[in-house]
Amino acid sequence: MSQFFKQIDQVAEFDADKAAKADLFKGARLFVGTNCFEPGQSQKTHVHAGADKFYLIVSGRARMTVGTETEEVGAGTVVWAPADVPHGVAEALERTVMLVGIAPPPR
Amino acid sequence: MSQFFKQIDQVAEFDADKAAKADLFKGARLFVGTNCFEPGQSQKTHVHAGADKFYLIVSGRARMTVGTETEEVGAGTVVWAPADVPHGVAEALERTVMLVGIAPPPR
Numbered sequence: 001m002s003q004f005f006k007q008i009d010q011v012a013e014f015d016a017d018k019a020a021k022a023d024l025f026k027g028a029r030l031f032v033g034t035n036c037f038e039p040g041q042s043q044k045t046h047v048h049a050g051a052d053k054f055y056l057i058v059s060g061r062a063r064m065t066v067g068t069e070t071e072e073v074g075a076g077t078v079v080w081a082p083a084d085v086p087h088g089v090a091e092a093l094e095r096t097v098m099l100v101g102i103a104p105p106p107r
Numbered sequence: 108m109s110q111f112f113k114q115i116d117q118v119a120e121f122d123a124d125k126a127a128k129a130d131l132f133k134g135a136r137l138f139v140g141t142n143c144f145e146p147g148q149s150q151k152t153h154v155h156a157g158a159d160k161f162y163l164i165v166s167g168r169a170r171m172t173v174g175t176e177t178e179e180v181g182a183g184t185v186v187w188a189p190a191d192v193p194h195g196v197a198e199a200l201e202r203t204v205m206l207v208g209i210a211p212p213p214r
Contacts, residue, residue: 004173004192008163008183025187027159030137030210032185052134056115056163056206058183066111076115076165078139078206080132085111099163099185103137103210 031105060096144199167203
């Protein structure tokens with residue numbers, strides 16, 4: 001298996017009970033992985049102290065919140081959650097795959 | 108315009124003369140933007156000293172190199188270019204849009 005190349009589809013995992021996470025790559029300064037949601041699943045609003053984060057919606061549709069903004073997002077939306085700003089997924093409206101990056105990486 | 112939500116399609120830019128870059132978001136610890144290629148365009152092999160980077164191929168097809176690995180990539184491939192490892196785009200085989208993240212951000 002390649003050290004540097006991965007297919008999102010081969011890593012993304014779904015869990016009927018709750019939103020699921022999978023790792024893609026992790027370095028000293030950056031983590032990338034997937035967040036996957038079945039319809040109706042959510043991710044509680046939370047904060048990463050001192051870490052910048054983005055989501056890219058790869059497929060599906062969801063309602064997301066960052067700070068005081070809430071938007072319905074779909075494939076091709078990039079969502080920016082800067083350090084210390086509360087963010088989360090209010091509800092997935094379809095089966096949804098997101099690429100997520102966090103810098104620095106979670107411990 | 109939203110402070111936290113952007114559509115890749117509305118930011119991505121192409122240039123007939125060379126590969127084109129556009130910014131999406133930049134924080135103290137993370138930068139995300141786009142790299143866009145017309146067929147035949149490339150990005151010279153280069154290194155980011157002390158910065159981890161990834162590419163996600165959003166659409167199109169290209170031949171990419173990281174370290175000693177070269178692969179043909181398409182939509183859904185995530186390419187990991189850890190700090191100090193040479194990487195580049197040997198050639199875009201189709202019109203190609205990539206999301207790019209770098210941590211810490213370029214100056």
